[in-house]
Amino acid sequence: MIDFELTDDHKTVADLARDVARKYLKPHIQELDRTGEFDAGFIARLKEADLLGVCISPKYGGMGMDYISLGLVCEEMEYIDTSARVVFSVHIGLNSMTLYTWGSEFQKEKYLIPQAKGEKIATFGLTEPAAGSDAVGILTTAQKRGDRYILNGEKMWISLADVADNFLIFAWTDFDKKAKRDHNGISAFIVERGFPGVTTGTIKGKLGVRAGNTGWISMQDVEVPAENLVGFEGEGFKIAMACLDGGRYTVAAGSTGLIRACMDACKSYASTRQTFEQTIDHHQLVKEMFADMVYGCDAGRLLWMKAGWLRNIGRRATRETSMAKWFCTDQAEKAAYNAVQIHGAYGFSDEYPVERFFRNAKGASIYEGTREIHKLMQADYLLGFRTDREVRCMLPSYQPNE
Numbered sequence: 001m002i003d004f005e006l007t008d009d010h011k012t013v014a015d016l017a018r019d020v021a022r023k024y025l026k027p028h029i030q031e032l033d034r035t036g037e038f039d040a041g042f043i044a045r046l047k048e049a050d051l052l053g054v055c056i057s058p059k060y061g062g063m064g065m066d067y068i069s070l071g072l073v074c075e076e077m078e079y080i081d082t083s084a085r086v087v088f089s090v091h092i093g094l095n096s097m098t099l100y101t102w103g104s105e106f107q108k109e110k111y112l113i114p115q116a117k118g119e120k121i122a123t124f125g126l127t128e129p130a131a132g133s134d135a136v137g138i139l140t141t142a143q144k145r146g147d148r149y150i151l152n153g154e155k156m157w158i159s160l161a162d163v164a165d166n167f168l169i170f171a172w173t174d175f176d177k178k179a180k181r182d183h184n185g186i187s188a189f190i191v192e193r194g195f196p197g198v199t200t201g202t203i204k205g206k207l208g209v210r211a212g213n214t215g216w217i218s219m220q221d222v223e224v225p226a227e228n229l230v231g232f233e234g235e236g237f238k239i240a241m242a243c244l245d246g247g248r249y250t251v252a253a254g255s256t257g258l259i260r261a262c263m264d265a266c267k268s269y270a271s272t273r274q275t276f277e278q279t280i281d282h283h284q285l286v287k288e289m290f291a292d293m294v295y296g297c298d299a300g301r302l303l304w305m306k307a308g309w310l311r312n313i314g315r316r317a318t319r320e321t322s323m324a325k326w327f328c329t330d331q332a333e334k335a336a337y338n339a340v341q342i343h344g345a346y347g348f349s350d351e352y353p354v355e356r357f358f359r360n361a362k363g364a365s366i367y368e369g370t371r372e373i374h375k376l377m378q379a380d381y382l383l384g385f386r387t388d389r390e391v392r393c394m395l396p397s398y399q400p401n402e
């Protein structure tokens with residue numbers, strides 16, 4: 001049976017996320033965006049509200065809500081600012097959900113529990129200076145020496161690089177396979193900020209997500225205990241793709257929040273701004289822009305909710321998640337572009353939030369698979385060049401009574 005109704009729990013968690021974001025982020029966001037500052041205090045508020053482990057089982061320190069709840073939280077966060085949703089994308093979508101799926105009991109105890117409680121913040125390091133879409137092009141290496149791996153390499157464009165305590169890092173462990181570009185030579189590791197040889201920095205001058213931290217991670221002869229290998233040696237590429245399923249889901253859900261923010265800002269502006277003796281919301285061409293926004297928001301929400309529902313019942317949702325991420329981020333870009341248009345010259349200034357939405361929306365068609373990569377994926381599914389097979393470890397389905 002298909003049920004489109006949100007449960008009371010969904011409404012409660014969405015209200016909680018909305019309250020936290022409105023109370024603690026909204027009043028400062030314009031200034032944080034202008035100065036390019038990341039607000040660590042906001043993370044403390046998210047921890048206080050228990051939101052940093054929203055969909056992780058209480059057994060591992062989380063709130064034990066379902067995956068739709070994670071989507072709703074992301075929607076409310078991005079309604080205020082993309083930087084707040086990015087915290088959920090990397091901390092939960094790309095990292096904690098991965099440990100929840102692929103981590104050993106030791107890793108869940110040591111890393112997942114503090115992450116789900118919000119005591120430690122985590123992120124995901126796949127991209128490198130010379131490799132983004134082409135993940136097999138990474139150069140980072142992990143050489144086994146006794147009971148440790150020695151990691152060397154550089155990661156670039158990493159969200160929360162200068163903030164996170166724990167990093168999920170992808171590196172080549174099989175150098176013959178690296179030479180042949182065989183992705184079965186890549187492995188995944190948990191790296192702590194405190195491991196000697198790890199240094200990080202922040203990238204300045206970004207177009208958008210300026211209130212978010214984005215940076216680089218450098219690893220020089222970093223000794224990582226073998227027990228921090230996630231999954232088996234050689235499973236790293238599969239793990240990275242599974243991580244991206246989780247991250248893309250949060251990006252899709254957040255994007256409908258950004259569209260809602262555009263709609264609300266535009267409704268308020270267009271109902272008071274007058275031209276030709278009527279408020280501009282009465283002009284047909286302006287209405288068309290509103291219509292496009294609500295179309296993107298409603299259709300997008302159905303797509304990410306379907307992907308969330310598949311997660312809830314323990315089914316793989318790579319195709320559906322890619323579709324949701326592509327559609328929702330495309331529509332958010334269009335909505336933000338039109339939101340600036342509806343505001344006329346005022347949309348071109350930071351007196352109104354829509355120019356921030358416009359800059360923030362751009363990033364989401366680049367990270368977690370560019371628009372082009374999602375188009376290729378969808379064409380390949382359609383043409384039968386690609387199918388989703390069961391993987392060794394599946395994200396745990398939602399267990400309401402856990």
Ligand SMILES: Cc1cc2nc3c(=O)[nH]c(=O)nc-3n(C[C@H](O)[C@H](O)[C@H](O)COP(=O)(O)OP(=O)(O)OC[C@H]3O[C@@H](n4cnc5c(N)ncnc54)[C@H](O)[C@@H]3O)c2cc1C
Pocket residue numbers: 090123124125126127130131132133134156157158159160209214363366367368369370371372373376
């Ligand atoms: C704000 C922000 C936050 C990020 N956070 C993280 C993070 O936390 N962790 C992380 O690992 N990475 C992160 N990234 C990196 C992001 O995932 C990459 O930027 C993305 O994968 C694209 O890689 P690239 O920038 O190297 O572009 P490239 O892969 O070099 O692509 C350049 C252009 O070529 C196109 N292209 C590439 N290959 C093809 C093809 N086969 N067919 C058609 N077109 C193609 C692309 O679509 C794009 O338009 C972040 C990026 C940004 C901007």
